[in-house]
Amino acid sequence: xxxxxxxxxxxxxxxxxxxxxxxxxxxxxxxxxxxxxxxxxxxxxxxxxxxxxxxxxxxxxxxxxxxxxxxxxxxxxxxxxxxxxxxxxxxxxxxxxxxxxxxxxxxxxxxxxxxxxxxxxxxxxxxxxxxxxxxxxxxxxxxxxxxxxxxxxxxxxxxxxxxxxxxxxxxxxxxxxxxxxxxxxxxxxxxxxxxxxxxxxxxxxxxxxxxxxxxxxxxxxxxxxxxxxxxxxxxxxxxxxxxxxxxxxxxxxxxxxxxxxxxxxxxxxxxxxxxxxxxxxxxxxxxxxxxxxxxxxxxxxxxxxxxxxxxxxxxxxxxxxxxxxxxxxxxxxxxxxxxxxxxxxxxxxxxxxxxxxxxxxxxxxxxxxxxxxxxxxxxxxxxxxxxxxxxxxxxxxxxxxxxxxxxxxxxxxxxxxxxxxxxxxxxxxxxxxxxxxxxxxxxxxxxxxxxxxxxxxxxxxxxxxxxxxxxxxxxxxxxxxxxxxxxxxxxxxxxxxxxxxxxxxxxxxxxxxxxxxxxxxxxxxxxxxxxxxxxxxxxxxxxxxxxxxxxxxxxxxxxxxxxxxxxxxxxxxxxxxxxxxxxxxxxxxxxxxxxxxxxxxxxxxxxxxxxxxxxxxxxxxxxxxxxxxxxxxxxxxxxxxxxxxxxxxxxxxxxxxxxxxxxxx
Amino acid sequence: xxxxxxxxxxxxxxxxxxxxxxxxxxxxxxxxxxxxxxxxxxxxxxxxxxxxxxxxxxxxxxxxxxxxxxxxxxxxxxxxxxxxxxxxxxxxxxxxxxxxxxxxxxxxxxxxxxxxxxxxxxxxxxxxxxxxxxxxxxxxxxxxxxxxxxxxxxxxxxxxxxxxxxxxxxxxxxxxxxxxxxxxxxxxxxxxxxxxxxxxxxxxxxxxxxxxxxxxxxxx
Numbered sequence: 001x002x003x004x005x006x007x008x009x010x011x012x013x014x015x016x017x018x019x020x021x022x023x024x025x026x027x028x029x030x031x032x033x034x035x036x037x038x039x040x041x042x043x044x045x046x047x048x049x050x051x052x053x054x055x056x057x058x059x060x061x062x063x064x065x066x067x068x069x070x071x072x073x074x075x076x077x078x079x080x081x082x083x084x085x086x087x088x089x090x091x092x093x094x095x096x097x098x099x100x101x102x103x104x105x106x107x108x109x110x111x112x113x114x115x116x117x118x119x120x121x122x123x124x125x126x127x128x129x130x131x132x133x134x135x136x137x138x139x140x141x142x143x144x145x146x147x148x149x150x151x152x153x154x155x156x157x158x159x160x161x162x163x164x165x166x167x168x169x170x171x172x173x174x175x176x177x178x179x180x181x182x183x184x185x186x187x188x189x190x191x192x193x194x195x196x197x198x199x200x201x202x203x204x205x206x207x208x209x210x211x212x213x214x215x216x217x218x219x220x221x222x223x224x225x226x227x228x229x230x231x232x233x234x235x236x237x238x239x240x241x242x243x244x245x246x247x248x249x250x251x252x253x254x255x256x257x258x259x260x261x262x263x264x265x266x267x268x269x270x271x272x273x274x275x276x277x278x279x280x281x282x283x284x285x286x287x288x289x290x291x292x293x294x295x296x297x298x299x300x301x302x303x304x305x306x307x308x309x310x311x312x313x314x315x316x317x318x319x320x321x322x323x324x325x326x327x328x329x330x331x332x333x334x335x336x337x338x339x340x341x342x343x344x345x346x347x348x349x350x351x352x353x354x355x356x357x358x359x360x361x362x363x364x365x366x367x368x369x370x371x372x373x374x375x376x377x378x379x380x381x382x383x384x385x386x387x388x389x390x391x392x393x394x395x396x397x398x399x400x401x402x403x404x405x406x407x408x409x410x411x412x413x414x415x416x417x418x419x420x421x422x423x424x425x426x427x428x429x430x431x432x433x434x435x436x437x438x439x440x441x442x443x444x445x446x447x448x449x450x451x452x453x454x455x456x457x458x459x460x461x462x463x464x465x466x467x468x469x470x471x472x473x474x475x476x477x478x479x480x481x482x483x484x485x486x487x488x489x490x491x492x493x494x495x496x497x498x499x500x501x502x503x504x505x506x507x508x509x510x511x512x513x514x515x516x517x518x519x520x521x522x523x524x525x526x527x528x529x530x531x532x533x534x535x536x537x538x539x540x541x542x543x544x545x546x547x548x549x550x551x552x553x554x555x556x557x558x559x560x561x562x563x564x565x566x567x568x569x570x571x572x573x574x575x576x577x578x579x580x581x582x583x584x585x586x587x588x589x590x591x592x593x594x595x596x597x598x599x600x601x602x603x604x605x606x607x608x609x610x611x612x613x614x615x616x617x618x619x620x621x622x623x624x625x626x627x628x629x630x631x632x633x634x635x636x637x638x639x640x641x642x643x644x645x646x647x648x649x650x651x652x653x654x655x656x657x658x659x660x661x662x663x664x665x
Numbered sequence: 666x667x668x669x670x671x672x673x674x675x676x677x678x679x680x681x682x683x684x685x686x687x688x689x690x691x692x693x694x695x696x697x698x699x700x701x702x703x704x705x706x707x708x709x710x711x712x713x714x715x716x717x718x719x720x721x722x723x724x725x726x727x728x729x730x731x732x733x734x735x736x737x738x739x740x741x742x743x744x745x746x747x748x749x750x751x752x753x754x755x756x757x758x759x760x761x762x763x764x765x766x767x768x769x770x771x772x773x774x775x776x777x778x779x780x781x782x783x784x785x786x787x788x789x790x791x792x793x794x795x796x797x798x799x800x801x802x803x804x805x806x807x808x809x810x811x812x813x814x815x816x817x818x819x820x821x822x823x824x825x826x827x828x829x830x831x832x833x834x835x836x837x838x839x840x841x842x843x844x845x846x847x848x849x850x851x852x853x854x855x856x857x858x859x860x861x862x863x864x865x866x867x868x869x870x871x872x873x874x875x876x877x878x879x880x881x882x883x884x885x
Contacts, residue, residue: 451684
């Protein structure tokens, strides 16, 4: 075009040339601008000859993949081989489809391998140009590197899914609802798990929330939520909802309110299932209530006394409610301190208590004491206290006392009354034994009385015959014989009455006794009875026994009782079996007495219950004897037991502790 | 008279035993003491008259049993029972079996002495009666069977003729046997005979009068 034509058209040519130059410049300018734009926008151009598969790749195209101008040849394979294998088939399909339809709407995203080995996301757009034969001949297009956008998208997607999974896995229901109607717009999946309703119902039912709230909580919960929402205040509250299967589910609902133009629009919140916590709280509350109640009922107060300071009174003391009551205060009425405690302790008991505390600390032992306290109104109560030291596990140093204080005044009073009653019962039962013995004892007394009468009669006869002629030596001898016999029989009467009086006595008197003597005396009391019934009483007593310290009468009562029982067990048996043996022995811990019979014995069931009050195997028995025996023996620090003999019959064994030398009366 | 009869004291309580013996001894009784009924039964002449003073409650044979054995053995001894505490049944049994009395210890000595006197008198009488009975039994035993049959008819107050007819015997035989009966029985009339037989205890009486199977040698 630059070659000049004939001269006459120079100006036209010049004009054309100018125009051409101008348009060329404009074109170049446009091209440059385009290149700048392309370069600036990092857009790569490609021009694919569909016939030859030759492709012109622009510098930007190559640059996108990290290559220089000369590093990429002009063939379509340079593109195809770099496309991600996963993306290649769909991309080729799109190319195919675009070519077939001669489309100008080729638009595809795929990954291509960068020179550095990384994958770049590429957006490809292009159109197909037809050749002279109207068949697709060229395909032109651009590549835009969209990796950053893809990554951002990816990040967004993953953060969204993370958010969703978070929401769905949160042990609570994340929700969004309309602030006016309270109808749910969003509810996380956990709703299904926690309450069991399908999610649809949450959305579909306008009053779903209201309807599923526990009837007891419905009114206030809805009202509270609406009130706070109306004021635009976020809120959180705990209420119960009823699950699909009827369970009560405790929810802690934390709600935020979104306002628009001063009006609440949206509520967002999380409902957390706190059923377990509520249950635990309830259990705790109950057990605390139980503790308080039981402390109150048992009148046991608990306390803790710190031991930080060696000066006990300056340490902190904590009282349970009941401890306040035990010490005569209303709970919380005073700030308890050790000094508070000491003002209550009865002045006479203070040194005793101090000593016990000191000893417990010094010897790391349990503090246990019973002492009196004086209340404000002067009333004296008896307190039983027991405390253990909490020790520092590392140093072994006492940290604090943890203890209880119990008002045992009533118990002591009852015990006292019981002791009196028991003594009465002992006495009553003894009197009843005496009653049983009176018949036999009256004969026992009748014997010597008869003898006395007879001897006296004999004396009278002698004296009658003597009045006239004086007393002969023979008569005198007789008189002496008879009067001494009278004295002897009188002594016999006195002995019997003495035993009976002793036996019916009521005061408990401990004295050092020979058990063998007690056994023989008791046997005397039953001797007549045994003779009458033809019962042989054998004694198996060692020469001497160490003394026991007992109440003679009570132990005699035990022996008489056991003898009487043995008698009842054998009195109807053939004479060969009407035998009772009384034994005594020295044992390791004291002395033992045993009453053995050859009767029918007792069943194992009976053996276990023998010492229960009112248990009896006798048709007319009261079932008191053995229980009284046990009470007496235990009172003496001894033991009583029943054994079945190997060859039939029963043995009752009573073990009594030895008389301690230092406790003589 | 009765003072010469023995008093047997049975008591397992030695002091009581000795005191009774002392009392009675001073009152002139002959006393024998036994500490058990067994000893008494073995050693005392229980077929002789006398009086037993026995305790009731004793090991082994007691007072009630002792009295029963004496009764069974037709002992003429009287029994005075002393006891510490007698139940009604025991008392009734004792009295039914012929005890003189039952004294409760401690008894009054005069009461005991009175009872013993009574017992001795009764025993003496009983013994004499037994002696008489035995004599009658001996006489009865001497009668032949034929004489016994005639005696029975005599006792029913039948005339000799009727007897002869009933026994199918001659009048003379009847008359001879009638005299033999009176002679052997030591009486002079039928009235006396019936009085003697009536004094026998019932058992003896029926033994005496019951017809027995005739032995061949008695046939006449």
